[in-house]
Amino acid sequence: MKDVAERAGVALSTVSYVLNDSGPVADDRRARVLEAVRALGYLPNESARNLKRRNVATVGLVVPDLVNQYFAMIAEGVEQAASEKDVLVVFCTPEASGEVESWNSRLLRSQRVDGLIYLSGADTRMESLVELTRVGPVVLVDEKLLGFGLPCVVSQNRRGAREIAAHLTSLGHERMAILGGPPELWTAEQRLSGYREAIAAAGLDPDAVPVLTGDYRMESGEQLAAEALSPPSGERPTALICANDLMAIGALSYCRRIGLRVPEDVSVVGFDDLPLASLLTPSLTTVRQPARELGVEAVKLLLSLVDGAEPTSPPPAPVTLMIRESTGPASVNSYETNLAS
Incomplete structure (x- = not known):
């Protein structure tokens, strides 16, 4: 600031008034100060300014x-x-x-x-x-x-989870698996509670729906999908409820690798509505968080x-249910037929 004041030919206080907009300065002096600031490449010390201004x-x-x-x-x-x-x-x-x-x-x-x-x-x-x-x-x-x-x-994690699970039950899905998030996190607990509430409201037993624990990462979604879809024919889920979009993307990848059609053979849902969700093939049904x-x-x-x-x-x-191509009616027979072929 002293260098700026010397170059502009003004008092140090004038420089302070200009930089902090904290006092009256004549137009010609303000112009000289700003020219000196540009010429010298001066950057104010934000920490010091913060201490003084208490902002x-x-x-x-x-x-x-x-x-x-x-x-x-x-x-x-x-x-x-x-x-x-x-x-x-x-x-x-x-x-x-x-x-x-x-x-x-x-x-x-x-x-x-x-x-x-x-x-x-x-x-x-x-x-x-x-x-x-x-x-x-x-x-x-x-x-x-x-x-x-x-x-x-x-955001309304629990409400969003209820809505997306209710969407699946309205499509006739009774055999579902939940690919949940880390149980120590509040978001994962809220979403799990919402899923279970919607399943119970549909007249199904939420305790009969397996819950597999992941870590919100794509790799865990892929691994858990493999585990969820491993039961013998007639017992496999027709829908995977994934706790976030990354896990859902992992689940979609696994289904594609083993030849399962989404949603004809198995529906997949996520949570978050990442920009990528609408661009996937099929596009992902999910819950949009702001x-x-x-x-x-x-x-x-x-x-x-x-x-x-x-x-x-x-x-x-508030959250919004985004219904896209990755969910469809439960189809018990086509699932086993497609795997057998």
Whole structure:
């Protein structure tokens, strides 16, 4: 700033007024300051400005990975909302860095972030999350941690699961298998509860529907589909209920590899509505979550917490059932016939 003031021939306070828009400056002096800033390539120290102005300058975003497009869409929403408020996002992906989350916590502290937006993954450890809360306010996205009291931004997971399972039962499916997510995650528990509620509402026994546990990744969807479809003829499921789109994509891949037709032989559903879901062959029936909107709401909530607001979570965001080509009427006979051929 001293270099800028010297080049522009103005007082240091004038430079501060111009950069922070915090005081009156004559037009000719403002023009000289801005010309000096451009000529010198000056970038303000955001951490120092933040301390002085007591405004939010930087927030941290912890994402398990970017293989899942759903996480990437949330990150887009976070970046969009943060940039509109002139807030920098420090981005951390534990899996990509190969480091544990405690390392990310130290990194975020060194960046002096004002708060964190946190997306849980299958490998989330409670002790790591406790360490992250020492950085500042923490907002969870698409996840709840019961007993922690952390504010969160979520969607109607249970309702979406009920709707998609009810869609299958309305098509006459009675033999189904659930390829569930990590049982320790709130989203997986909510979706499983919703599936079971819809199955019971259709007059079927939810306890008779096998539940296979995966990790929300495509590979686990493929492996679990192989297990679910392994029973002898007449006992195999006519529908696979997958806890997210990546697992559903894995299940579709397995069905294609062994020659099963979707949905003629087996219906497959997902959850999230990734951009890829509508482009698959067949296109995937799934539940649309407003991923980008969740990211935007997370930023709004976090900034309010930094300003001293009470940690109150907003109502769950609505979801939408997206019926596409991967579901059809239950067809008991064609399934076994196609496998035999």
